[in-house]
Amino acid sequence: MARFKRILKELDDVKNDKEASITLDMADNELNHLTGTFIGPPDTPYEGGKFVVDIKIPNEYPFKPPIMKFDTKVYHPNISSVTGAICLDILKDAWTPILTLKSSLISLQSLFQSPEPNDPQDAEVAKHYLSDREGFNKTARYWTQIYASDNGERDVNDAELYGIDQETVTNFETMGFTREKIIEVLRRLGLKKVEAGEPRTENKVIEELLKED
Amino acid sequence: MSDEEFEYTDDSDSLYSDSVDDDNFKIEDSLVKHDIVQYKQHTTREMMETLHKKCTKLSEVLGKPHDYVVTLLQSYKWNSEKLIEDYMDDPQDVELRLGLSTVKLNGEHHENTGLQTYTEEAPFSCFICCEDKLESYKLKCGHEFCLDCYRTYLNEKVKQANVIKCPSCDVALTPGDIDTISGTNGSSVLLENSIKEYVERHKTYKWCPSPDCNAIVEVLNSSDIAHLVDTNQIPIVICSNGHRFCFNCGFESHVPAPCNVTKQWINKCKDDSETVKWITTHTKTCPKCDTSIEKNGGCNHMTCRKCAYEFCWICLGTWDNHNNQYYQCNRYQYEQAEKNNKSAKDKKLQDEATKKSLQRYLHYYNLFNIHEISTKQDKSRCDVVENTVREVQEGVGISWIEAQFLVDSASTLLNARRVLKWSYAVAFYCDRGYSLDLFETVQAGLADAVEALSLLFEISDVEVIAKKKLNFLNASKLLEDRQRAMVLATEETINNGTLRL
Structure with a gap:
């Protein structure tokens, strides 16, 4: 059960790092189902939001990437606005065992800063991003307010x-x-x-x- | 033998003598025209040796070690021309890009690379598994991981046939590194997978489609294959294990049916099966090479594993168009929708026609299927024919060479039944009329002869077999004649233009 030792260590690492705006916890008291959160990076439409990521750890972890998807609804070209599925290379082919859950969450955070609209997960959103950046930012900000803010969902x-x-x-x-x-x-x-x-x-x-x- | 049959045999013989001399080569060849397809047979081992030779040659040209060249060529997908071009241009760029640089990394130089051992008192703490270990491996980049983790990592990576890089950076593992870590010949497994990729990426090579056969066929005049197929000739090749297959379809020999008939027929047959239902709902075919692709992730930017073509899952168009002029494929196509509306009215009429054609199809499919099953049964019998030969030798006391008629008859039977099977696919696509009548008469004759020879193989008493040697020979001869007639009748049908696809 080598992977459990590693996951425990990763959980510890995140807890001990007070600087990072990231949390990582067990979802239902199981080591192969975790929940991560991070704060939307400043100067982006996601600023001020708290984003929850559902993390499933495969048996082959860390040799296979963790399976991540957003529980919080996000308006982003590389994230499905419906299912929360993520299109990010390090969670697929580019994964290597030296990457960690923490580094993956940080990568997601930086994906918020620099979307990759040419390799999209959500075609509609990506089109919006490319054709009308201002409109896109407005919508993304609105989603952040409604879905990712602590004051909960108000009238939509x-x-x-x-x-x-x-x-x-x-x-x-x-x-x-x-x-x-x-x-x-x-x-x-x-x-x-x-x-x-x-x-x-x-x-x-x-x-x-x-x-x- | 009835008069009717006699007549047609005569007829076919005269037809036949026009084109081919009545010598001893295999009958299928009259349509196949073997000399047109020039090919070489390879085994996986030979391929491996060829690739190794390529490496040795290149290692002399570049003045670099063999291991190093293997890794280089692997990254270049064995395209040595491109490699040499790039390498001559800027060797350091190539080395850096592929993680083969011998220049000091980050200004650091790691002396003590390779296998490392530790003691219980001062063990190695592995970053990947977070455990204390006694054995590890260190690359020249200085990144070090425990052997267990490295092995698991390699096992995962070897499957992908790419050059394996350090888990932490871009430094490439050489075959030497891989072998030391895996403790076996892991690098040759990688090389084997790399060959697979090589064969699949190059149109001049094909794997033999027979189950468990690892033979490879290389066609020397590949540009002619397309021409052959266009003129309804079948590029049959034989692999080093003696399996006949069509190089164009990558499928068992389907003489006398031309490739386009075969493709349609197979697709039609597959439509009914459960697997195909699954395939059509879950996969799409690569727009470039027709490989079935299952989408198992969310991303719609697809890259075909086989031909490396990048396309969009939604519209199946090339991905290049999707970059800036964003996604036309999500737009609702009005013209298309109107067309669909109109076709709904025609649908009822179609349904009735479909019913009729379905019955016709089932008739031919059943025949095709029956012979497919019989071929399998024949095959299992022919697989043990060597045993029968031995039994006949021992039981009756005749020489090995005298008992060889059994082996010959068995192969004649197998070939002929396959021809018969595929002739039903041809018949399905034929127009009704005189031509089809003629075709089916010849077909009936062939079916008759197939069953006659097959019946002889039912005999288990060795003495009777030996006594019936003449019957075997006659039945085989008749079968060969009729098979030839079948092939010619098919050619005739195709030339008449009565084939409807």
Whole structure:
């Protein structure tokens, strides 16, 4: 049971390091299921958030990488906004046994600082990141506030949650469609904003809206 | 023998004599035209020796040790031209990139590398397993890990056929390091896996598809293979263990069915099986080399293990397009959707047609399958034919050479049954009409002759076998003739243009 000795040591290491903004604990009193957390790095949309990572340790650890996924919902090109799955090379092919759970969590933290949109996990989010950085930052910040902050989940604004332009939603609402439907259709079509000068896109959305029911 | 049969045998003979001399070579060859496919047979050991020779030659050119060159070539996927080019350009860059640099690392120089031993009083504390150990291994980068951990690490890495690097940095392990650590010839396992990769990456090589056969065939005029396949000829090769297979399909010999017929037929047959249901729901085929790929992680950026092609899991397009002009593949395709809508109306009509064609398909599939099973049974009997030969020798007291007719007949039977089996696949894709009638008449004749010879193999009494030698010879001769006729009839059908794919 060599790996248990190593995991215990890793747990100790994280506990003794008061500097790092990282925690690592057993999830259900088992050494092969842990929970890690880290703080969103400053000057990023994730600042001020606390992110929880679910860690499963395979039997072959440390020769095979730990299986990590986010329990906290994160808006990030390399993290699935739905499942929390992570696309990071060191958790796959580039893993070596000298890497640790601590170093992996630190790598995740730095992934927050420098996303890799060209090798994405969440295509929608990556597209948002590449096409409209400001809008992306806004949405990511909003997700951090709602899902990763201590003051818990407050009233969720669904348009903001998916980075959809408020004005666009209001525009369609005046046509008599429900807010829910509008957001659903816009998400399905992969649209964040419909400009007034784009009648073709607008018609497409209206067509979809009418198709329902 | 009925008149009808007689007629057709005559006919086929005259047809045959036009093209090929009636000498003793295998009948399949009339369609295969062996001289067209030039190939070499290899065994894994020979391949290994070839690669080693390549290394020795290169080590003389570069003036570097053999071990060092093995690692270099392995990183270059055995592309020595590219290696020499790069190496001549900037040897230090190549060395640094591959972790083979002999320059002092980080200004430090680690003298005492290799196997290290410790005492109980002052043991080695391994970073990986966090335990105290007595034996460790140290590379020239100074990184040191206990032997147990290193071994586990190597076992994991050897499977990937890449050059193995220090767990902590980019320094490469040489075959010498690997052998010392594993205590066995671990490096040759790595080399063997590397050969596998070499064979799979190079189109001129193919593994023999027979189970448990490690033979490799190298085609010398690979550019002609495509031409052969286009003209409905079958590039059959024979591996060093005597297994016949089609070099194009990497599949058992499927004479007389051309490659495209075979591919369609196999796909069709597979559609029904549970495995294929699983494959279609869980895997996609690599858009470049058609290997089935299962996605076991979340990332949609796929790299084919076999041909190293990078593509997008969603749209199956090349990954290059996905970098900046981001992801067109998540867009809903309107034109496509309208098309789908229209086709729904046609679907009912289609369903009825499908039912009919399914029945037709099942008819041919059953026949195909029956002969597949019979081939297996024949094969197990032919595998012990050497024993029968010995029994006949001992029981009846004839010489070994006189009893060889059994071995010849067995191989004739196996080949002919395979031809018969594949002819059902051809028949499935034939248009109804005179041509198919003719084809099926020839086919019936072949089936008849196959069963006649197969029946003779049912005899277990050695004395009867010896007495029936003439029957064996006659049945074999008849079978060969009819097999030839079958192959020619298939050629005819293809030339008539009655094959519908």
